[in-house]
Amino acid sequence: MPEDADVLSVTQLTREIRDVLEGHIGSVWVEGEISNHRLQSSGHQYFTLKDAGAQLSCVMFRGAAARTSVRIQDGALMQVYGEISVYEPRGQYQMVVKQVQAKGKGTLQERFEALKRRLHAEGLFDPQHKRAVPRFPRVVALVTSPTGAAIQDMLNILTRRAPWVRVLVFPVRVQGQGAELEIVRALRVMGAAEDFGLPVPDTIVVGRGGGSLEDLWCFNEEVLARAIAECPIPVISAVGHEIDFTIADFVADLRAPTPSAAAELLAPDSAELQRYFDGIARMLSTRVTTVLEHQQQVLELTAKGALRHAPERLIQQAEQGIDDHESRLREAVREQIRTWADDLSQKQQVLAAHHPRVQLTEAVHRAETCAHRLQQGLLHRLDRLADRLQSRAELLRHIGPDAVLARGFSYTTNAEGKVLKDATEVQAGEEVVTRLAKGAVRSVVKG
Template sequence: MPEDPDVLSVTQLTREIRDVLQSRIGTVWVEGEISNHRLQSSGHQYFTLKDAGAQLSCVMFRGAAARSSVRIQDGALMQVHGEISVYEPRGQYQMVVKQVQAKGKGSLQERFEALKRRLHAEGLFDGDRKRAIPRFPRVVALVTSPTGAAIQDMLNILTRRAPWVRVLVFPVRVQGQGAELEIVRALRVLGDAEDFGLPVPDTLVVGRGGGSLEDLWCFNEEVLARAIAACPIPVISAVGHEIDFTIADFVADLRAPTPSAAAELLAPDSAELQRHFDSIARTLKARVGTLLEHHQHVIELTAKGPLLHAPDRLLQQAEQGVDEQEQRLRESLRERLQAWADDLTQKQHVLAAHHPRVQLTEAVHRAETSGRRLQQGLQHRLDRLADRLQSRAELLKHIGPQAVLARGFSFATNAEGKVLKDAAEVKPGEEIVTRLAQGEIRSVVKG
């Protein structure tokens, strides 16, 4: 077939699509919820921007990320500014982000935070209600997907490190609508394992591999959190990667950063255990040998000692020691009793000094003394006031109006008793009263 100049290669078509996107759309602001955020060692950041109807792959290169003061995290509602382009190796369109600014929290993250606060307030996260994980479990139940990589990792680790552990796998869905109900049913069945004819597990592991916030959401449902809290068997939550946190992690008795880490926690390495047991055996053997040598030495000393040759002498020494101890005891009791007697006498003197009768007598004496002082003070005050009153009365007598009248003076008032100071204050025919030192004169004004 001859070459057709109109036939494009994949690379050519992809580049034309990129050119169209960059020229037609260019740089824009887009708002959405952050999901599946990844920070690479190179400093580049990759994430998905999504809303209810679509999602957009985004990349923020190291330079733009270093200039940004806004932290990008899953569940956050962000506004991003950048250029629409195409990642040619995968033929995938994406946004090259230059700038980000926070808008709020996405709906899933808000639900997560609200449920976390409510369950924390109820005490489901408290450390005192969490149980210890058995160090050497005999039966372990794995509640996870039977087809994921997590189950294979856990089985490989358990088989290699602890082949004596019996493993029960309870297959469930770990993603999608209704997955949390399957996990809840698994917890209830395993909690009553004996009723179902199953070996009773020492520990349960609930988990799965990593994923986005949406992929892990079934582990954030309230019904699963309460089922984990109510489970009679200790539960290890091993969901996602080390940076992923779910409600199940907070409620579970122990959180493992990954499913593999959960398996390692449950299964101590057999070789390490063997070395530990060998060390214990050597230590025990050495201690038993030392103990036997000690007892052998005691037996030898006893055989050579006076217990066999002169038991009477040992008995006499013991009796003499008893007598000495008895004498010391008597002296100690005598000293103690004397000290108690002295203390009692002192307390009796203190009590007598503070007896209510004594206190009352002293109070009466103080009251009588204070009463006499008060009476004397009042009498002295009254005498001083009487003297001042007499002095003021004499002064008033000498400068008062009666004294003035006695010297031959008089004063006139009208009929109403108003003192007259001016002749114009009365009219002919009015009656006036003239007051003298002795008596008064009533007159009628002529003019």
């Protein structure tokens, strides 16, 4: 037997474990996928960091959370930095997170988003494919775990609010590998209930209570989504809590936030129905009484009226009324015919004015007019240009070199034809040419 001094209390052992973890591991970076994240009113954040082989409980206290700008959410792949410690009241080791940085999305979340996009593109989520859930079902099938709290909640609500509803329970697993295949088989059996000797349900509820993304994953499998879409009976998806969304929710004909809410949708309160039917009965009774009283008054008036004492006069009045209506009808028909004739005449005039021959004649006339104007304008323009040309030519003759030479002037060039402006531009013995009004004189420079 050990001595009392060798026996540790739970608290002592837990503290020694904490000292070992904190002393030998200390602060580390860890990478994993976020799940079960929750934000407390105190500002502290709690979540689980997991991978394919293990999971680690984490806490980020308010001060560290206020310093980070990264949003922590389920399904995100994160790298966290902190110290490994032990939460003594539960004897649970955990990481006290001081820093967080995003790494990407977790594998499960990526699969969820990819399948959601693909099924949406195929049209499985389209509202026109949704079938109406009956307001007053007679047979309801519950496809869920027979041992969970969800089945008890739904049965209690259905039996209390709508005891006339017949409930079929198809027990299946709602978590773990292969659970989606059990749910698919249940949907196919319920869809062909007559073949199995079962009453045909008016609607099927597929659901379970809340859980993590991993716990609810069977409701995100493609095979289950397609089975819900192919089921001939309206399907209600009631998976998890109100904040949980699965692929089954998008494919189902109706999504209920919780299993209890699904049962309440299917089972209107019997007391409320009784009040509704009582009101309908009172309304029908009042209506029938009113109709009977009206018919009684009609009978009494008929017994006292002319139909009993002078039926011939009533027939004559009716015949006279028919004659009046006939006359008014003939006049109305004639008036309508006159209106149509006037309208037809106006439309014929409009049509004649827009006949292609008329349009073509007007177009030809406009073209001829434009051509004449163009020709006149062109001739006028040519006359003006000719006058201007003659005036410029006359001016050129008056100020040109020929006019200057005619007044007795001349100009001299060297042998190459360059006009000489300065006597120094030539040398003695060079030949020069002097241009006169008539002819030219060649000279040799002597000095």
